Amino acid sequence: MVIICIIFIKGIANLNLEFILAFPQDMGRHGGIFPSIVGTFCLVLLSLLFAAPLGLGTAIYLTEYTRESRLTTLIRFGVESLAGVPSIIYGLFGFIFFVIKLKMGWSLLAGSLTMAIMILPTIIRTSEEAIKSVPVNLRRVSYSLGGTRWETTTRVVLPCAAPGILTGIMLSIGRTISETAAVIFTMGSSLRLPTTLMDSGRSLAVHFYILAREGISLEKAYATALVLVLIILAINAVAYYFMHRITSKYS
Amino acid sequence: MIFPNTAIKERVVSLTLTIFAFSSLVFLFLIFLFILIEGLPLFFKVGLKHIILGFKWAPTRGSFGIFPMIVSSCMVTVGALLIGGPLGLGCAIYLAEYAGKRGRMYLKPSLELLAGIPSVVYGFLGVVYIVPVIREYLGGSGFSLLATSLVLGIMILPTVISISYDAIMSVPRSYREGSLAMGATKWQTVYRVVIPSARSGILAGFILGMGRAVGETMAVIMVAGNALKIPSGVLEPLRTLTSNIALEMAYAGGDHRMGLFSTGVVLLIIIMMLNYIANFVIRRRVLK
Numbered sequence: 001m002v003i004i005c006i007i008f009i010k011g012i013a014n015l016n017l018e019f020i021l022a023f024p025q026d027m028g029r030h031g032g033i034f035p036s037i038v039g040t041f042c043l044v045l046l047s048l049l050f051a052a053p054l055g056l057g058t059a060i061y062l063t064e065y066t067r068e069s070r071l072t073t074l075i076r077f078g079v080e081s082l083a084g085v086p087s088i089i090y091g092l093f094g095f096i097f098f099v100i101k102l103k104m105g106w107s108l109l110a111g112s113l114t115m116a117i118m119i120l121p122t123i124i125r126t127s128e129e130a131i132k133s134v135p136v137n138l139r140r141v142s143y144s145l146g147g148t149r150w151e152t153t154t155r156v157v158l159p160c161a162a163p164g165i166l167t168g169i170m171l172s173i174g175r176t177i178s179e180t181a182a183v184i185f186t187m188g189s190s191l192r193l194p195t196t197l198m199d200s201g202r203s204l205a206v207h208f209y210i211l212a213r214e215g216i217s218l219e220k221a222y223a224t225a226l227v228l229v230l231i232i233l234a235i236n237a238v239a240y241y242f243m244h245r246i247t248s249k250y251s
Numbered sequence: 252m253i254f255p256n257t258a259i260k261e262r263v264v265s266l267t268l269t270i271f272a273f274s275s276l277v278f279l280f281l282i283f284l285f286i287l288i289e290g291l292p293l294f295f296k297v298g299l300k301h302i303i304l305g306f307k308w309a310p311t312r313g314s315f316g317i318f319p320m321i322v323s324s325c326m327v328t329v330g331a332l333l334i335g336g337p338l339g340l341g342c343a344i345y346l347a348e349y350a351g352k353r354g355r356m357y358l359k360p361s362l363e364l365l366a367g368i369p370s371v372v373y374g375f376l377g378v379v380y381i382v383p384v385i386r387e388y389l390g391g392s393g394f395s396l397l398a399t400s401l402v403l404g405i406m407i408l409p410t411v412i413s414i415s416y417d418a419i420m421s422v423p424r425s426y427r428e429g430s431l432a433m434g435a436t437k438w439q440t441v442y443r444v445v446i447p448s449a450r451s452g453i454l455a456g457f458i459l460g461m462g463r464a465v466g467e468t469m470a471v472i473m474v475a476g477n478a479l480k481i482p483s484g485v486l487e488p489l490r491t492l493t494s495n496i497a498l499e500m501a502y503a504g505g506d507h508r509m510g511l512f513s514t515g516v517v518l519l520i521i522i523m524m525l526n527y528i529a530n531f532v533i534r535r536r537v538l539k
Contacts, residue, residue, distance in 0.1 A: 057271030065268055078276035084526035085282060085519070086466025088493045092515045093282045095500070096289055117278045124275065148257055150264045178369030181468040181497055205369050209469055212375045225372050232367040240360055 037227070039108070039201035043187065044176050046112030047119060052169060054116070055123030059165075062124075063131045064153050083121035087182045090118045094186035106200040111187025118182060119172035126171065130164020131157060163242040170239035174232050180205045204228050286519060290512035302513055308479055308495070310507040317514055319481045323396075323489040324465055324521070326482065327475070330400025331407055331464040336457055338404070339411030343453075346412070347419040348441055366409035374470030377402035382474060391486035394476030399489070402474050403467060407460035414459060418452020419445060451532050458529035462522055468493040492518045 058075070066072055094114030104110040134157050142152040158165075180203075188200030202210075204224060211221040294302060297315050305316020346358055381401050386393030422445050430440040446453070476488025477498060490498075496511050496518075 054271050054274050057268050058275060061268040061272035065265055075272050075276060078279045080530065081523065081526070082275050082279050082282075084462060084522060085279075086462075086468075086493065086522055088466065088468045088496050089282065089286065089515055089519055089522075092289075092496065092500075092512060093285055096285050096512075097281065101285075117282075120275055120278070148261055150261055174367045178367065178371075180369065180371050181493075184497075185500060205371055208369075208375070209371045209473075212371070212378065213473060221375065225375060228369055228372060232369070233364060236360070236364050236367050240363070 036202050036204045036207040036224075039187070040177060040203040040205075042108055042201065043112050043115060043183070043203050044173050046108065047115035047176055048169065048173065050113060050116035051119050051123055051172065055120050055168075056127050056165065058120075058124045059127035059131055060153055060158075062128055064149065064157065079121045079124050082117070083125070087118065087179055090114055091182040091185035093117075094182060099186055105198065106186065106188030107198045108187060108196075108201055109198060111183050111201070111203075114182050114186045115176050115179065118179070119175055122172045122175060123168050126168025127161070127165045130161040130168070133164065134160040163245045167239045167242045170235050170242070174235045174239075177203070177228065177231055177235075178205055179203075180209050184209070204231075283519075286512060286515050289509060290514075290516035293506065293509040293513045294516075302510075303517065308510075310499070310510040315510045315513065317492065317495070317517065319479060320490055320492045320495050320514070321517065322481050323475075324491040324493070324518075326396060326489070327399050327403060327471065327491055328461050328464045330396060331403035332457060332461055334400055334404025335407040335411055335460060335464075339408050339456070339460070340415055340453060342408070342412045343415035343419055343456075344441055344446075346416050348437070348445065362409050362412055366413075370406060370467055370470040371473070373402050373406050374473035377470065377474040385486070389486055392476060392488060394474060394488045395486045396475075396482045396484075396489055397486060398474045399471055399491075402470055403464045406467065406470065407463050410463055411456045411460045414456030415449070415453045418449040418456065421452065422448045451535060455529045455532045458525055458532065462525045462529070465491075465518070465525065466493060466522055468497045472497060492521075 058079075062072055062075065091114070094110060094117075098104050098110035098113050099106060102110075138156050138160060139152055142156045147155070183203050184206050187203065187206075204227060208221060208224040208228060211224060293315060302315045302317060303321070304318050305314060306318055307314040307316045308319070342358075346355060350358065377398055381398045382393035384393075385391065385395060385398055389397070426444050426448060427440055430444040431437075435443070471491050472494040475490060475494060477490045477494055478488040479490055480487075482489040492514050495514050499507070500511055
């Protein structure tokens with residue numbers, strides 16, 4: 001694995017030079033990757049908007065509002081299965097359901113809804129773990145002071161679990177950014193700057209895929225790859241920071 | 252504080268959360284429903300046998316045989332496992348048993364980074380580095396079973412490593428101490444004591460890695476060559492179930508599109524089976 005890491009670091013170092021040379025010209029004038037960056041950003045933001053409340057709600061329900069029962073087993077089964085579905089199936093589903101049946105067309109909305117379903121299991125699992133790791137005593141104190149269940153959850157449990165939940169969200173952002181198959185079928189691959197929810201757009205990963213696969217420009221492909229990897233790196237670093245904070249807090 | 256008000260609020264919150272919690276079940280149901288609605292009719296129209304065991308994929312002329320793709324998907328998966336499995340297990344053993352604290356501190360994050368890198372980037376690096384090398388030294392076009400297995404093998408490494416690592420770490424310390432006290436060397440301890448006790452966890456890691464390899468699309472398209480036949484050697488190009496869907500979805504219509512959804516149905520069934528086997532293996536470990 002050390003070898004692989006070295007190869008990767010070397011690869012990235014190689015990409016770096018070419019990328020720095022190529023980036024300034026591509027940025028605005030030729031519409032280089034700017035629309036894709038905006039597209040990716042919108043995609044991430046929108047899918048989080050849908051998935052974060054839903055996922056967090058599910059996690060809170062599973063941990064704070066019910067006991068272990070057949071129902072929770074069923075819900076967990078659903079989450080596990082959803083996590084196992086490959087991205088191309090999400091793509092097919094998003095295409096037939098959002099794009100065709102709900103007549104959204106290839107759009108930012110269809111893309112982000114599909115991605116929201118795809119990242120839901122990640123958010124649920126990590127938030128659940130984070131909420132579970134909050135000591136029971138904190139809850140008991142809150143209840144003994146007359147706090148209701150919701151007050152306890154929002155004022156005591158969630159602030160304590162925040163780093164863990166944020167880690168999960170960071171991970172799912174990474175997944176959204178690197179996804180290609182599901183996005184290309186639901187958001188399309190138009191190179192224009194998406195201005196409304198119903199516009200088609202192209203995420204960075206899709207842009208990279210098209211550049212590399214159709215051999216449009218190797219240099220631009222390298223550059224896009226580097227941007228992608230750097231974004232993932234930054235996200236991982238932030239996630240790692242939060243994770244570190246939890247471990248140092250509870251140990 | 253007005254009490255009735257709080258009680259109502261609590262009930263509303265509770266109800267909302269319940270609805271939220273069911274969302275993932277609903278989504279799962281919807282996904283299955285729509286993939287099946289689109290994919291199943293063709294099974295009845297053309298016949299299960301002609302789709303799953305048919306050799307010819309010519310969807311515009313009414314042949315929907317996906318047998319070569321099923322075989323290709325299996326071959327690629329096995330290939331990825333042959334490459335990623337031993338390597339991943341080796342890394343996990345190193346990380347868990349041999350690496351010092353410093354080494355672990357650097358290796359673990361880089362592993363997470365490896366897991367976060369988009370699959371298209373893996374595919375691209377495969378095209379740029381692996382394919383030319385194969386073409387140069389082994390012959391053929393380079394777009395081959397070997398290249399695909401290599402790319403996928405590297406891709407599944409993080410999955411295999413992290414799950415095997417957890418399994419190895421969960422082996423009680425006393426087992427190791429017992430073995431070492433009997434005069435066994437470190438490697439004997441790892442090989443005869445630690446790995447057998449972590450077996451089911453390692454197996455689960457392999458199965459989940461397989462799931463990832465079967466489901467991978469874009470990286471495979473880039474390095475596999477996408478020829479419509481069963482590869483006769485490791486240097487032959489091939490097309491998997493996933494790449495078949497992704498390659499033709501853009502322009503498919505009517506029966507052709509249904510054929511792609513049928514491919515999706517087969518893929519979904521394979522993956523679900525793999526996942527349940529993995530879950531079963533993991534659960535058995537927990538029970539033990």
